[in-house]
Amino acid sequence: MSEIGFNRLRLNIDDTIVACATPPGRGAISIVRLSGPRAIEIAERVFRGRKRVGEFKSHTAHLGCIFDGELRFERVLLLLFRAPNSYTGEDIVEFHLHGGRVAIDWLIEILVKNGARPAEPGEFTFRALVNGKMDLIQAESIEEIISAQSRTALLSSVSRLEGRLSEWARRLKERLWDIYTRLEASINFPEDEIEFDISAVYEELSKVREELETICANYDRNRFVFEGAEIVIAGPKNAGKSSLFNAIVGENRAIVSDIPGTTRDIVEAHFELDNIPVVLYDTAGLGKPSDKLDSEGQKRAYEKLSSAHLILFVVDGSVKVQKIEFKFPAKTVLVVNKIDLGVAKENEKLFAEYRTIKTSALLGTGIDELLLFIRNYLAANHCEPPLIGTARQRETIRHLKNNIERAMGYLETQAELSAEELKSAIENLSELLGENLTPDLLESIFSRFCIGK
Incomplete structure (x- = not known):
């Protein structure tokens, strides 16, 4: 059993989960989503079409009926997304049915009776994160897109989902890692006369600091885009x-x-x-x-x-x-x-x-x-959509900027302390990307998600 936990609950990611992926209430179409290792098996128990669900190719749609035992319940369109090419990285089956609370609840009840578990808020995106389909920044952007109050906020959030902030963070991490390793080598092997130009490194770190200050300032100026x-x-x-x-x-x-x-x-x-x-x-x-x-x-x-x-x-x-x-x-x-x-x-x-x-x-x-x-x-008082979009990202960037400033201050006279600050800066970038997940961090992000996403 694979169990990953944080403050709100412990999630068994070996379960197959189910939830409605569309807003509750009346509508032309509602979507019920099933994800996990038994998704195809459970779908086969309740869906009857021209073929068995297990014979369907990935990313195909099929018309059929849902049965509760021998009682024909509803005519639906079934969509199959096979692992790993799905939102969660697992097998996903989606049932597109007529909208309405009774029909949705009944279908979810049928799927639970056949082995699924009701999903927790944000659990589909959580599984996508755990299975490497997205990083933490992209996971956050999903909730941002859903909550966007304007087109500008939406476009900003979409840019993070597409990896704009993640790519920037990875490139900066590589730059800082290169400086850190060269600085460490100059400290540990002074007799080898390793080339390390302090003034050039100071100038490079100064540019990084200015970049971080601009990112924070743009976010602060543009908070009203989101709020x-x-x-x-x-x-x-x-x-x-x-x-x-x-x-x-x-x-x-x-x-x-x-x-x-x-x-x-x-x-x-x-x-x-x-x-x-x-x-x-x-x-x-x-x-x-x-x-x-x-x-x-x-x-x-x-x-x-x-x-x-x-x-x-x-x-x-x-x-x-x-x-x-x-x-x-x-x-x-x-x-x-x-x-x-x-x-x-x-x-x-x-x-x-x-x-x-x-x-x-x-x-x-x-x-x-x-x-x-x-x-x-x-x-x-508004500039281009800011690179960052959440208070967590803003706070992490602030810590990162402080690391860079201290690394610059220690660089010439206390190289060991400068190296430690650079190491902390790299760790902050890892936290920004979600490479070091903690229970509190997971709780702060996924507690804001809705069920079905």
């Missing part, structure tokens, strides 16, 4: 924030009223701008709290402002504004709303101090200009 750009609407009460929120979203999501302080809790909407996912938040009006509920609403508003990628600070331009009681961070634009009522002359000088867009949420005036500003702002 959504958080845009927060804030400002004093009765400035028309909720009306602006509805005008941007294009529907009445927030309650609009002439009564100050109508919005108490945060309202949010999700949409895309130029393939970038956006989460727009409407928050409680800022100012002197009228009651405990209002105080809590403002507290939540300030918390949301701290994490925002962009702040739309809204004021009513039609009434005199004495001063703006808000410290504008660089990520803020002043939205002067209600211009359909006119703009008080006393405000012009005050508003000129800020980056300003004038709108009438009621009439829709200035909304296109505001959306254009948001598009340009996100584009200016």
